Amino acid sequence: MAAFEETGVAPELIRAVEELGWTLPTPIQAEAVPLILGGGDVMAAAETGSGKTGAFALPVLQIVHEALRTRQAARRSSSDAAGDAAAAAGPAACVLNAEDRDPVFALSPDGLRCQARSEQAWGGCRGTVGAFGGRVYYEATVADEGLCRVGWSTQAASLDLGTDKHSFGFGGTGKKSHNRSFDSYGEAYGLHDTIGCLLDCEGGTIAFTKNGKPLGPAFQLPQYLQGQALYPAICLKNAELVVNFGSTPFQHQPPPGFVGLAAAPRAHTASWQDAPAGGAGGDRKPLAIILEPARDLAEQTHNNISLFRKHLRDPAVRNELLVGGTNPAAQLRALQEGVDIVVGTPGRVMDFIETGKLATDQVKFFVLDEADRLLDTGNQEVIMKMFRRFPKAGAGVARLQVLLFSATLHSPEVRALADKICQNPIIIDLKGKDAVPETVDHVLVPCDPREDRSWLQSNPPVFTDNCHALDQTGPNIDSPENWSEAVKRLKQRYLQRVLDALQMEQCLIFCRTNFDCDNLERFLNSLGGGSGAGFRGKRESGVENPYSCVVLGGARSMDERRAALQAFKDGDVRFLICTDVAARGIDIQGLPYVINMTLPDRSEDYIHRVGRVGRADTMGLAISLVSSVPEKVWYCSIKGNKPWLQPDSNNTKTIDQGGQTIWYDEAQLLQDIEKRLSRPIPALAPDLSLPPEIMARVAGSGGGGGGTGGGGATQYGQQRGGGVSQEVMERVQAVRPAVQELARLEFEAQSSFFMLKRKWAAVV
Incomplete structure (x- = not known):
């Protein structure tokens, strides 16, 4: 190792x-x-x-x-001493936090003067101490013209004060802000004005003053923030402020009952480092x-x-x-x-x-x-x-x-x-833009309803996407809509033939939409003896059904998807029907086949799909059912909208006509994919056997295992050769000197650090 x-x-x-x-x-x-x-x-x-x-x-x-x-070692070695020191030191120092600020936000060494000189971007910062109890106050004085917001926020809030649910700001334009809602409040302020920021944790309110004048309540704290520590927060654009948390006398005394944040009882405050109480x-x-x-x-x-x-x-x-x-x-x-x-x-x-x-x-x-x-x-x-x-x-x-x-x-x-x-x-x-596993064979099945009339068969039934529910279709109609509906039906027929010809025991089948997945599940269930009704929960399992399947799609619940994937991995079902949600990163060891019911509209998505096979140097076969005629498909960009369930004269129009469909040209998509692969994709033979060049290569790699593919031995889903690839060994050898040098430098750096730390400890 x-x-x-x-x-x-x-x-x-x-x-x-x-x-x-x-x-x-x-x-x-x-x-x-x-x-x-x-x-x-x-x-x-x-x-x-x-x-x-x-x-x-x-x-x-x-x-x-x-x-x-x-962290654990430091806590163990210093817990007693740290407790004594904290008790002797009293409240933590209250300043603006150099560790909790935007890069454009600059601080003075004492942490009480700040500026942000960008004219385009806001810069924010929070204080080192927050409060979750009592009534506290701090002052912010404008030291240079610019845009300012002052107020309070939790540590979970953005530094862009007032733009989310966890921060509350008051800006120089006279607007109060919370969760990106900017409302009129108080009055504008500018150069040399002092804004007092009041937090009443007992009453759950935030208010502000201007030069000692109360401006009235600004915010009522929501229930989800009750008990959470709120920290002083500043946000600037090309401006400068001076803050006072009460370690020195205020310019304007806070209202009765309020104390400076720096003088607040320790039991009511939180440090940014430990964040107690909330x-x-x-x-x-x-x-x-x-x-x-x-x-x-x-x-x-x-x-x-x-x-x-x-x-x-x-x-x-x-x-x-x-x-x-x-x-x-x-x-x-x-x-x-x-x-x-x-x-x-x-x-x-x-x-x-x-x-x-x-x-x-x-x-x-x-x-x-x-x-x-x-x-x-x-x-x-x-x-x-x-x-x-x-x-x-x-x-x-x-x-x-x-x-x-x-x-x-x-x-x-x-x-x-x-x-x-x-x-x-x-x-x-690694391998750049056009990477694709060398262990994957690519083939296609041309689907031309003008030549193959089996789409007219009524048994077993097929289920399409309702895209042509309002169009006239039939054996004697020559229209783009008719051929589009026909190829949808024909593809399911071809799928059955491919599954039978290659005697597939396991395959990942990609569909374009969740509804297409549902329809294909109904079709395969009907082939396996099910009625196809109640397809959301029904599936045949076990080797007794050659068409057992499950669906892994975005419309299914997490529990359904998890159970479906596990059933497929365990071999309880033969076919996993999925959308592109499964094309990214899903790891199924030894998967022999992938079938594309429809080509993806981007060549890189094809690479991700077929990458489910050919993993870890195993052989895989990618089969694409490619339409020879344009196909009309749903194209809905509105989340939650499902026009296929209620097709009408408006939503079945193309998007350039105000509808929710597009025409799909798989011939062009195939050209894009072949360009990406830098080679043409051969077609299966009429009897659906492998092309001769692939048959020869696969047979020469060892034979045995998998389906027969029309009489030739294959080993899809099995390891190609054995041992470690030459590529891996070459990279290991190439990286060895760099890693050894990195380890040496790291050792020297750590040794130098501890030596310096020991010297400084001795000086102190």
Whole structure:
């Protein structure tokens, strides 16, 4: 196992991957792991199935565990002394927090004067002490013209004061702001004006004064913030302020019953470092947040991390899954007990952050897995909002690390996102833009309803998408709409023939929409002896049914999807019908076949789909049913809208006519895919046997196993050859000197650090 040791992976993690049967790091792991352990931002792209999850999960786990051990050791060695010191010192120093501010926000050495000189961007900062009890006050005096907002926020809030559910601001234009609602309040203020900021935790109100004049109540604290610590918050654009928390006399005395925040009783205040009384997660707050574009991928990554961390002890690493379709109460309990690594989907993770249930002030890693897919599904704004909440102070391994893993780094959207959130990232681009596993054979089945009239058969019944429910169709009609409906019917006939000809025992079948998945499930159930009715929950299982199937689609609940995937992996059913939600990262070992009922509209999505086979050097066959005529399909961009359930004369029109359909040209899509592969895709023979060139190659690789494919031996789903690939060995040898040098430099740096620390301790 020397190769994993040379990447710098800890022995406990090596033991875990050995138990999983990993013998050597994959190329992406060999290159990414040492770079991540070195503390830099990394952008990595590699072909699907290349071990990307391990490439970021192993180093993240290692650094998180090291941080937990360091924290635990410090707590054990200094707990008694720290308690005595805290009692003697009294309340914590109350200043603006250099560790909790935007990069454009500058502070004076005493932490009481601040400025942000950008004319385009707001810069924010919070104080080091917050209050969750009593009545407290602080002053902010405008020292230079510009735009200002002052007020209060929780640690879970954005530094852009007043723009989310956890912060409350009062701006120089005379507007109060909360959750992006800007309403008139009080009066405008400017140069030399002093604003008093009052927080009444007992009455649950926030108010402000101007030069000692009360402006009246501004906000009533919502129920979900009762008991949470609120911190002084400042937000500036090309402005300067001086704050006073009460360590020196105020310019204007606070109202009766209020005290300066710096003089508030210790029992009513919280430090940003310990966040007692209402702080999310206590002192065990997440150190890493990993985002995935789909619930299934998040669950898979979460499960992998659970396997990797099994030997990390004293303390054990805690990870939690935050996705929709699961019990939020259980997730909240886990966060309250303390979590180190969060894996989730953007929506659910952001919801926990915005409601104050997930603290972000200790996050060290921000990982975007399948970044291109995250952006495809419209998550850029959420990602940026999340990123702005993470602490960014420190250097080297102490600073926030951004890890961006994607199937391709060539997307303009991915590049633009990296420019915003990464600092001089190291790019790892294995095999580049046109990567596709060499172990996958590609074939197509031409579907021309003008030549093959079997689409007119009525038994067994087929189920189409209602796109032509209002059109005239039949054997003697020559219209684009008729041929479109005909090819939808013909494809299901061809699917049955392909399954029978290749004697498939397991296959992943991709459909374009969730409704298409439902219809195909009905069709296969009817072939297997079911009626096709009640298709949402009905499935035949076991080898006695050659068409047993389940659906993995976005419209199904998390429990349904989890059960479907597990049944397929366990071999209880033969066919897994899915949308593109399963094309990203789902790992099914030894899968022999993939069938595309409809080609994806982007060639890169074809690569992701077929990447479900040919993994770990096993042979796989990708079959695409390609229409020879244009096909009209649903195209609905409004979430939750399902026009296929009630087709009418409006929604069946094309989108350029105000409807919700488009014409699909699979002949053109096929050309795009062949260009991506740099070769034509051959067709199956009329008897659906493999093309001669593929038959010869597969037979020459060993034969045996799998289906017969028309008489020739295949071994789809089985290992090609054996042992370790030459490519892996070459990369291991290439990276060995760099890893050894990195280990030497790290040892010298750590030794130098401890020597200096010992010298300074002696001086003090």
